[in-house]
Structure formats: C-alpha cells, structure tokens
Amino acid sequence: MKAEIRKHRFALTLLFSGVVFFFLILTMMVVGCIIIFLIHHGVLEPIGSGPRFYRLIVRMMIASVAIGSILTAVASRIPLKPVNAIINAMNRLASGDYKTRLHFGRYLSKHPTAIEISRSFNNLAEELERTEILRSDFINNFSHEFKTPIVSIAGFAKLLKHGNLTDEQKMEYINIIEEESLRLSAMATNVLNLTKVENQTILTDVTEFNLSEQIRNCVLLLENKWTKKNMIPELDFGEHMINANEELLKQVWINLIDNAIKFGDEGTSFNISITETENRILVSVADTGIEIPAEF
Template sequence: MKPEERKHRLALTLLFSGIVFCFLIITTAVVGGIIVFLIRRGILSPNGEAPRSVPLFLTMMIASILIGVVLTAITSRIPLKPVNDVINAMNRLAAGDYRTRLHFGKLLGRHPTAVEVSRSFNNLAEELEKNVIFRTDFINNFSHEFKTPITSIAGFARLLKRGDLTEEQKAEYIDIIEKEALRLSAMATNILTLTKVENQAALTGVSSYNLSEQIRNCVLLLENKWSKKNITPVLDFGEHYISANEEMLGQVWINLIDNAVKYGDEGTEMIIDIAENEKRISVSVADTGVEIPPEAKEKIFRKFYRESKFSSTEGNGLGLAIVKEIVRLHNGDITVSSSNRKTVFTVSLPK
C-alpha cells in the first residue's frame, strides 16, 4: 500500500472513531444530566453522603441503553449515508446501469478517502461502460466482416451453378471464391489468436533467441508482397538477442511488416531498425505513405477498427489488436508516430 493510501485509510479510521467517541460523550453527558436532575428532584434519594450505588448503577445503565438507542436511531443516518450511497450505486452497477457515478456531498466529498472511493468507483464504472460499448461494436463488426465474404461466396457459387459461363469466367469466379474463403479462414484464425492472447494471464514459452534473424525471416516470408509494390526493405541493425515467446513475437513482426507493405507507397523504402540499452530493446518499422490521423492513433489498436481512408485496403482490422495484446503480455509497449507521409510503429520490450 502506498504512503498516501495509508494516510487516507488512517484518516477514515480516525473519522469513524471520532463519530463513535462523540456518541459516547453525548450519551454520557445526557445520562449524567438526567441523574443529577433526578437526585435534585429527590427521585433518587442519597443514603448519607453518597447515593445508593446499586439503584444508581442500574438506573444509569438502563438510561444509557435507552438514550443510546434513541440517539443511534436518530443520528445513524448521517454517518451511514455514504455507505448507503456506495451500496445503492453498486446495486445499480450490478443491474447493468454502467452510467452510474458515485458522488458524495460537499462536506464528505472533500475528505481524501471519499475522493479516493468515488474516483475508484467511477473509474470502474467507466471501464465497464467502455467494455460494453466495445463488445457491442465487436459483435456488429464481426457480423459485418463475416457476412461480406460469405455473401460473395454464395453469389458467385450461384453464378457457377447456372452453367452458361465461359471457362474464363468460371476460373475468375472460382478465384474469387477461393480468395474470400481464405479471407474467412484468416479472420477466424486471427480471432482465435486474439482470444487466446487476451485470456492468457502469464507469459509462457519464453526462450532466448536471435531477434535480428527472426525479423529477417519475417521480411523474407512477405517477399512476394513487397516485391509486387517495388518496396525496398532496409534492415539497419546488427545482431540482437531477446528472451521472449518466439512464436508470439513472430506474429508481431509479420503484422507490422505486412501493414507497412499494404499502406506504403509503391517504390518507397520500408525501414526496420533495432536499438537496445541495458534493460530494453526496441524495434521500429517505418513506411512512407498515407498518414494516420492523430485522432485515430489510439483507435487503430481496437478490434475490427479500420480508418475510413484505408477501407479499400485488404485486411480485417485485427492485426494491430493482436500486436498490442502480445506486446502487453510481454510487459512491453507499442507507439505510433505519423507525419510528413512517414509512419513509424515502435515496439519496446524488456530484454
């Protein structure tokens, strides 16, 4: 627990202790006043110099209980109101009202502990609301992305069934059906990969290997794509080693390099660089092409998100979501910069 949090907890303890102490003082004062009043009125008769102890003790005990019960019933609503507010807000949240927010009154709302409780609750509610929105968007986008190739396959299959097509048309339609089927397969694979990574709490399969060699192999795997666009890979790094999940990081580099080829202009360079210090190692993949708008830099890592200007480019909007989750699982981070027609994705990982 942080020192600041300890201070807040101590302040809360002192606050409730003070409330209980005030109740005791008030109860004692009221009971004492009643006893003095009763003695002066002669209802409690003293025996010599001192009042009779047993009747006085029983009277004070009964009076204390009665007065304590009455005072508690009247005043308990004040200290318990914040607790009731929290319980009611939690019940609304549990019922699915994710727009619920917790706000204490002006007096208690200034207390550091109350500020911390309300901030934590409101952050939780905001995250749950975002997750619901993301889930809805995911289902909608998922349905749309799967419906499009299925519709294409069904449509061209119906045309093939007619039988009045030339061999050239048949070959063309079969190619389209194959392409859409492969697109569905790739999408299903990406969704399974993303789900697996998201549900994985701890990194497994860690080994030490040559990162530079892995990236060079990934570039060679995509040679058919970058050679068609006459893009020149520039691998400006020496030999670097890392301890990580080799298979997972391979998916990261494949996705980043594939994006650089897809969105880079023909005849340009794709620059890949590796830098490291004592604790971390960074890999950057840069291309020259259409810039990513500033407002889209965070959105591009969401599932199925595709910037409107890139909607005609092949893809399903899952690659960067997978990249981000794999990097997160490795306790790393990924950043993007885009200006002057140059876009750079940088992945920083612990060595």
C-alpha cells in the same frame, strides 16, 4: 426488487447499530462493575443509603442504554451513507450502466481514503465504458468484414452452378472463391489470436529470444507480398534480446508488416526500426501509405 434492496439496507443498518449497541452495553456494564467494586472496597463512598444508591446506579445504566440505543439508531445512518453510495454505484455498474461515477458528499470527498476509493471506482467505470464501446465497434466492423467475403463466395458459387461459362471465367470465379475463403480463414485466425491474447492476463511460455532475428524472419515470410508490389524493406536495427511469448509476438509482427505492405504505395519502401531503452523496447513499423488518424 426495490423492496428487497430496502430490506437488505435495513438489515445492514440493524447490523451496524447492533454492533455499536453491543459495545455500548459492554461499556456500561464494565463501568458499573468497576464502580460497585470500588464502593465495596471503600475506595468510593456512596451518597445516601446503600439500596437507594444501587438503584440509582441501575437506573442510570438503564437510561444510558435507552438513550444510547436511540442515538445509535439515528446516528448509524450517517456512517452508512458512503457504504450505501458504493453499493448503489456497484449495482448500477453491474447492471451495465458504465457511465456510473462515484461521488461522496462535500465534506467526505476531501478525505484521502474517500478520494482513493472514488478515483479507483471511477477509473474502473471508465475502462469498462471504453471496453464496451470497443466491443460494440468490433462486433459491427467484424460482422461487416465477415459478410463481404461470404456474399462474394455465395454469388460466384451461384454463377458456377448456372453453367454457360467459359473455362477462363470458371477459373477466375474459382480463384475469387479461393481468395475470399482464405480471407475468411485469416480473419477467423486473427479473432482467435485476439481472444487468446485477451484471455492471457498472465502470459505463459515466456522465453528469452532474439527479437531482431524474429522480425527478419517475419519479413522473409511475407517476401512474396512485398516483391509483388516492388517494395523494399529497410531494417534499421541491431541485435536485441527480449523476454516474451515468442509465438504471440510473431503474430504481432506479421500483422503489422502485412498492413505496411498492404497500405504502402507500390514501388516504395517500408521501414522497421528498434529502439531499446532501460525499461522497454520500442519497435516501429512505418510505410508511405495514408496516415492513420490520431484518434485511432
């Protein structure tokens, strides 16, 4: 693999050197032709005899090409260093090393273009690193959350299978199995919705609708839950219109309000407010439960 990489880098150096060499030869040919043209038309006078003078010009051109080729081969590595640095960093990033950061040399790093390139690359690497951490945490937490109801369902199903249970116990275990099954279904739905949102870099089905009415409907959908806990919804907002995907945004409000009910204290209230500024609309859902740590 390393030999192949070195081969590719050498090919890049040859390509760059070849381009510089081509322009060098082209320049020498143009200059030589101009000198010969001027001599033929009497604008320039040759020093010494004609043949010797032309041989001198040809030798000078050959020597210039030879010296230029050597200098090109040596000097071409200098401008290619930043290119190689970018390629190396991109390869490391592609291989999963999200801690990779791009830094140019002491002098080049002061150039505005180099600053912009390194900043963009490093921001990309940081975002990928954070995404990888979130992905790992999500998989771990999700696996645990899925395992818990599955174990419960399997355990109570075994108890039902063994028999020797009263009708009251059977009904209790069936209710638990039903509740855990619904919990699994809800988690699967949330994952599908999350995947749907993540895959939609460009949202479709964007329409204008009444945001206030949508939130009121979501509160009514969860009425059974907040009435069981004797909670009172406090809706502190007027009428607000918004352009968005109505279906996806509805799922957001249901999740937030459901969490406020779930973690709120019994017999208290949860508050929903809407604040509209020139560029955005801020929706706040607050409850009296345990405060979420700032790092989350």
